[in-house]
Amino acid sequence: xxxxxxxxxxxxxxxxxxxxxxxxxxxxxxxxxxxxxxxxxxxxxxxxxxxxxxxxxxxxxxxxxxxxxxxxxxxxxxxxxxxxxxxxxxxxxxxxxxxxxxxxxxxxxxxxxxxxxxxxxxxxxxxxxxxxxxxxxxxxxxxxxxxxxxxxxxxxxxxxxxxxxxxxxxxxxxxxxxxxxxxxxxxxxxxxxxxxxxxxxxxxxxxxxxxxxxxxxxxxxxxxxxxxxxxxxxxxxxxxxxxxxxxxxxxxxxxxxxxxxxxxxxxxxxxxxxxxxxxxxxxxxxxxxxxxxxxxxxxxxxxxxxxxxxxx
Numbered sequence: 001x002x003x004x005x006x007x008x009x010x011x012x013x014x015x016x017x018x019x020x021x022x023x024x025x026x027x028x029x030x031x032x033x034x035x036x037x038x039x040x041x042x043x044x045x046x047x048x049x050x051x052x053x054x055x056x057x058x059x060x061x062x063x064x065x066x067x068x069x070x071x072x073x074x075x076x077x078x079x080x081x082x083x084x085x086x087x088x089x090x091x092x093x094x095x096x097x098x099x100x101x102x103x104x105x106x107x108x109x110x111x112x113x114x115x116x117x118x119x120x121x122x123x124x125x126x127x128x129x130x131x132x133x134x135x136x137x138x139x140x141x142x143x144x145x146x147x148x149x150x151x152x153x154x155x156x157x158x159x160x161x162x163x164x165x166x167x168x169x170x171x172x173x174x175x176x177x178x179x180x181x182x183x184x185x186x187x188x189x190x191x192x193x194x195x196x197x198x199x200x201x202x203x204x205x206x207x208x209x210x211x212x213x214x215x216x217x218x219x220x221x222x223x224x225x226x227x228x229x230x231x232x233x234x235x236x237x238x239x240x241x242x243x244x245x246x247x248x249x250x251x252x253x254x255x256x257x258x259x260x261x262x263x264x265x266x267x268x269x270x271x272x273x274x275x276x277x278x279x280x281x282x283x284x285x286x287x288x289x290x291x292x293x294x295x296x297x298x299x300x301x302x303x304x305x306x307x308x309x310x311x312x
Contacts, residue, residue, distance in 0.1 A: 014089045017041060017051060017096075024053060030103070036061075040099055048099035049084060053092070064171035065093045071170035075143045079135030081158055081168040102163060105132075105216070106155035110225055122262040124163055125220045129269070130294045131165030132157045136213060137287040139167070140206050146176040150204050152212035153193045153226075154219050174204060192226025192235060196279050207281040213290070214276025221270055223254035237277050244274065265297055 020041035021028045031038035036054040043049060054061045065086070072083035082098040102108070105128060108120050120128075139147040149170065156169040195211035198204070215226050218236050226236045234242070243252045250258075253266055272293050278284050285293075 012043070012085075012087075012096075014087055014092070014094075016043065017087065017094060020044075020049075021051065050097045050099045052095040052097070054095070061093060065095070067173050068095055068170045070175065071139075071147050071173045075139055075147060075170075077135055077138040077142075079131045079164075079166055080138065081166040097168070098160075100158040100166065101161040102159035104155045105157040105159060105165070105219075106153070108159070109154060109219055109223055119256060120163075122257050122260060122266060125257075126265075126269070126294070126297060127163060128157065128159065128165045129217060129220055130291075132167055132216065133213070133287060133291045133294055135165070135167035136209065137291050139173075140209070140287050146206070147173050148176055148204050148206055149173050149209050149212075151190065151193075152209050152216060153190050154216050157216065176206070190226075192237075195281065197281055205281065206287070207284050210276050210284045210287060210290075211281075213287070214273045214284070217269060217273035217276065221254065221257075221266055221273065222252050223256065240270075240274065241277075244270075265300065268297060269294070 018024070020043055021039045024037075024039055028039040028041065029037050030040045030050065036052055039051045039053065041049050041051055054065055069086055072080070081100070084096040084098065086096065087094040136149065136152065139149060147170070149167070150172040151169060152167070156167065158166045158168045160166070193212040193215050195208040198208060215237060218224075218240055219226065222236065222240070224236050224239075228234070228236075233239075240249075240252050243249055249267060249270060250263065252270070253263065257263075257266065272285070272290060275283070275285050276290065
């Protein structure tokens with residue numbers, strides 16, 4: 001396995017990875033996905049990496065492994081998780097990425113105690129939304145062939161030490177070749193993020209990714225999970241849509257964000273998010289439109305902060 005951009009003298013061996021993880025000791029586990037575990041490792045040169053070890057007992061392991069290698073070998077962008085390489089040894093399938101110091105967006109929104117050190121304010125959340133949208137725009141429009149991710153969710157948006165966002169986990173992705181606008185495949189993704197049309201046919205589309213991204217935007221705005229732990233609670237999309245229809249959309253905003261002076265911008269983003277989760281795929285915006293919108297919101301935010309600083 002050779003890290004991308006490194007010379008042959010820096011080639012890694014399986015023994016290096018085993019040593020760096022103490023033979024994949026449980027103390028090195030930093031994540032758990034549908035197809036395996038993720039370990040943190042520090043290499044001999046001091047570099048920190050994340051190693052996804054695919055579960056050899058899963059029947060779809062080879063497909064996920066190939067999909068991720070294919071996608072990340074051709075897709076290089078500042079907002080896609082940096083891919084170092086892979087390792088095949090017997091039944092072991094390892095994927096190596098740059099380690100992200102701040103974990104996932106899901107961790108910050110849903111798995112931390114509400115205190116000052118773990119609070120994501122609105123400017124930070126907007127920054128994350130912008131970065132993730134730009135990564136998604138790259139795989140939808142620039143990368144050749146285009147890629148439908150099929151598993152956009154907050155746990156697949158990783159954050160580095162500066163809270164720069166990276167789209168990750170391409171194990172369920174599929175390549176879209178010229179003259180095709182969709183791929184026919186089995187129904188996958190994560191509960192709460194699955195577009196309604198996926199239940200009517202095994203067709204994955206770029207517009208399906210937009211629905212999932214819209215759910216992520218709603219998470220950023222509300223601080224709520226897509227599917228609440230309490231069985232009597234409504235799914236996030238349905239709850240937001242009902243609140244909007246009742247004219248009480250201000251109440252869906254994360255209570256920790258209200259009263260901070262950003263309500264008008266957050267409500268604008270809420271409207272965009274609701275367009276993304278429109279039940280009619282044809283009514284959803286493209287990712288280019290969302291990127292342009294979030295960029296304009298960010299520009300307005302900078303102007304607002306500049307005025308605030310001058311006034312103080």
